[in-house]
Amino acid sequence: MSEAKLAITTHNLSCRYGEFTALHPLNLDIPKGEIFGFLGHNGAGKTTTIRLLTTLLEPSSGEAIVAGCDARRNVVQLRRQIGYLPENVRLYDALSTRENLRFFASLSQIDDARERVEEVMDFLQIRDLADRRLGTFSKGMRQRVGLAQAIVHRPSILFLDEPTSGLDPMGVRMLREVIERLNADGMTIFMNTHLLSEVARSCSSIGVLSHGQLVFHDRIEAVSARYGDEAALEELYLSVVPGREDAA
Amino acid sequence: MPRIPSAIVTIALKDARVALRDRFLLVATLALGTAALISLIAGTIAMRTDVATYALAKEQLLALGKELSSIAAPEFYPLKLMRGTIEQIEIMGAVIALIAGYRAAVEERGRQTLALILTRPLNNWQFLAAKIIGGAGLVGVVLVVVFSTSALVLMIGSGAGLGIEDLLRLALAWAGSVLYLTGIFVVGFALSLWLKAPASGLLYAFALWLVVVLVAPQVGDTLDPDNQVVGGVFAQLAVPKAEQDRIKAGFAGYETVRNGIEISSVTKHYERLTFAVLGIKDTYTGKTLGVIWADKRGDALFLLLFTLGLGGLVLLRPIQPNRLTKEN
Numbered sequence: 369m370s371e372a373k374l375a376i377t378t379h380n381l382s383c384r385y386g387e388f389t390a391l392h393p394l395n396l397d398i399p400k401g402e403i404f405g406f407l408g409h410n411g412a413g414k415t416t417t418i419r420l421l422t423t424l425l426e427p428s429s430g431e432a433i434v435a436g437c438d439a440r441r442n443v444v445q446l447r448r449q450i451g452y453l454p455e456n457v458r459l460y461d462a463l464s465t466r467e468n469l470r471f472f473a474s475l476s477q478i479d480d481a482r483e484r485v486e487e488v489m490d491f492l493q494i495r496d497l498a499d500r501r502l503g504t505f506s507k508g509m510r511q512r513v514g515l516a517q518a519i520v521h522r523p524s525i526l527f528l529d530e531p532t533s534g535l536d537p538m539g540v541r542m543l544r545e546v547i548e549r550l551n552a553d554g555m556t557i558f559m560n561t562h563l564l565s566e567v568a569r570s571c572s573s574i575g576v577l578s579h580g581q582l583v584f585h586d587r588i589e590a591v592s593a594r595y596g597d598e599a600a601l602e603e604l605y606l607s608v609v610p611g612r613e614d615a616a
Numbered sequence: 617m618p619r620i621p622s623a624i625v626t627i628a629l630k631d632a633r634v635a636l637r638d639r640f641l642l643v644a645t646l647a648l649g650t651a652a653l654i655s656l657i658a659g660t661i662a663m664r665t666d667v668a669t670y671a672l673a674k675e676q677l678l679a680l681g682k683e684l685s686s687i688a689a690p691e692f693y694p695l696k697l698m699r700g701t702i703e704q705i706e707i708m709g710a711v712i713a714l715i716a717g718y719r720a721a722v723e724e725r726g727r728q729t730l731a732l733i734l735t736r737p738l739n740n741w742q743f744l745a746a747k748i749i750g751g752a753g754l755v756g757v758v759l760v761v762v763f764s765t766s767a768l769v770l771m772i773g774s775g776a777g778l779g780i781e782d783l784l785r786l787a788l789a790w791a792g793s794v795l796y797l798t799g800i801f802v803v804g805f806a807l808s809l810w811l812k813a814p815a816s817g818l819l820y821a822f823a824l825w826l827v828v829v830l831v832a833p834q835v836g837d838t839l840d841p842d843n844q845v846v847g848g849v850f851a852q853l854a855v856p857k858a859e860q861d862r863i864k865a866g867f868a869g870y871e872t873v874r875n876g877i878e879i880s881s882v883t884k885h886y887e888r889l890t891f892a893v894l895g896i897k898d899t900y901t902g903k904t905l906g907v908i909w910a911d912k913r914g915d916a917l918f919l920l921l922f923t924l925g926l927g928g929l930v931l932l933r934p935i936q937p938n939r940l941t942k943e944n
Binding site: 447454455456457460463467471474475476 | 627637736937
């Protein structure tokens with residue numbers, strides 16, 4: 369696939385902390401417009417991968433091209449193109465929803481920051497929370513504001529790290545719908561998760577990371593064709609991820 | 617290219633807004649202001665009585681048809697009453713600045729907002745610069761409140777009033793205080809950002825505070841024989857100047873160590889500078905600013921280098937990826 373059609377591409381991207389290898393050389397191509405589900409057990413290296421792709425971490429070796437920008441050399445340009453929602457984001461309790469969003473919009477240097485904040489609040493149906501400070505918000509409300517800050521600057525790629533963590537079923541459904549709407553508008557979504565059901569419902573392609581190594585990467589249809597539908601992902605996951613004993 | 621001032625100003629303004637709504641900072645600032653005012657008001661009451669006594673004596677003299685020159689006209693130095701305020705800033709202000717620095721780091725790490733900010737189109741040093749500027753702004757505003765209230769109390773309460781030069785001296789003392797507390801803020805911020813657990817950063821910062829703000833100046837003061845007797849040992853014993861010099865020469869090594877301990881503390885430099893500028897130390901009471909500057913520019917330079925040096929160190933040190941959150 370030509371580079372112009374790729375949202376994310378990595379060549380032998382790796383990350384080591386001293387003797388420990390958090391991510392073994394990773395080669396990954398994600399086309400534009402995908403919803404990519406990144407599966408893996410806790411500590412598999414999913415968050416490390418997102419941090420490498422969002423320029424929060426510098427790779428030990430290899431390269432990553434995100435939205436056409438080199439993650440080492442074009443850091444600031446790359447950051448204009450991405451949105452990021454970390455796991456358990458809390459934002460500023462002392463500021464209202466609108467103030468939080470205006471802060472991140474200003475920081476993203478968009479020209480129509482004020483109008484765009486109102487637009488995003490409408491899109492995520494959080495206008496009723498606009499003037500309330502975040503201190504009293506539930507996890508679900510915070511997650512919506514968190515998502516709003518991640519898209520307020522119209523990024524072309526959105527990185528979500530365990531976005532459904534701690535959400536109730538309503539919150540999970542709302543998030544899924546928003547992700548699908550954003551994707552329908554052309555946004556590429558890179559989503560870390562360990563919920564197989566979410567991947568099965570939302571993603572167009574998946575990757576499975578185990579102990580820092582990519583052990584599977586394919587389109588979701590290929591998985592369904594190979595393993596059937598309902599329990600397909602679970603079966604796939606268990607077949608490619610070694611158990612604790614194997615890993616040891 | 618990123619718009620440098622825009623990102624820095626955006627973060628600094630956000631910090632100011634958050635700080636204004638921070639109950640801890642509000643209560644701490646009020647406590648500092650109250651403590652400073654109590655000592656100031658007590659001093660102004662005493663001075664007001666002295667001024668009134670002099671005015672009464674003057675009136676009586678004039679009523680008796682005598683010359684004013686028959687009583688010595690006293691000189692009133694209201695700025696000397698700022699001693700308590702400066703000492704509160706030295707100790708209590710430093711604690712507040714340390715905690716404010718800690719909170720500036722831990723808030724961003726604990727809320728995951730540090731990661732959000734660093735995925736925006738700005739360089740990491742801009743974030744650090746914004747935090748330092750925001751801290752300096754916060755310190756500056758708090759001190760403006762403290763100094764202007766003090767000036768008001770002195771003007772109204774002392775009965776002696778304040779001249780333009782007095783206000784200039786207050787402005788200089790304010791500037792020195794901003795430098796001092798900003799440096800302390802940076803220590804709290806840097807340690808809480810650099811160390812794995814921000815709480816450890818705060819503990820280390822308090823340990824430093826204990827040594828730099830409390831112990832070193834006190835040790836230096838306690839070892840000074842002149843501080844053990846009111847008016848000084850030599851003055852009380854009426855030792856002639858030549859004899860004083862001969863005795864001091866015998867203790868040159870001791871004095872070098874004592875002074876070394878004192879000047880290792882930024883607090884002592886701050887105190888020496890502000891005490892001189894405000895005429896709190898008797899040696900400098902009534903001296904012109906030019907004379908004081910010639911004598912105290914070393915202390916001013918130390919303060920400046922302390923704050924700028926620490927700020928520069930923070931800007932030069934990259935943010936470690938495993939310090940983005942509080943949990944790591």
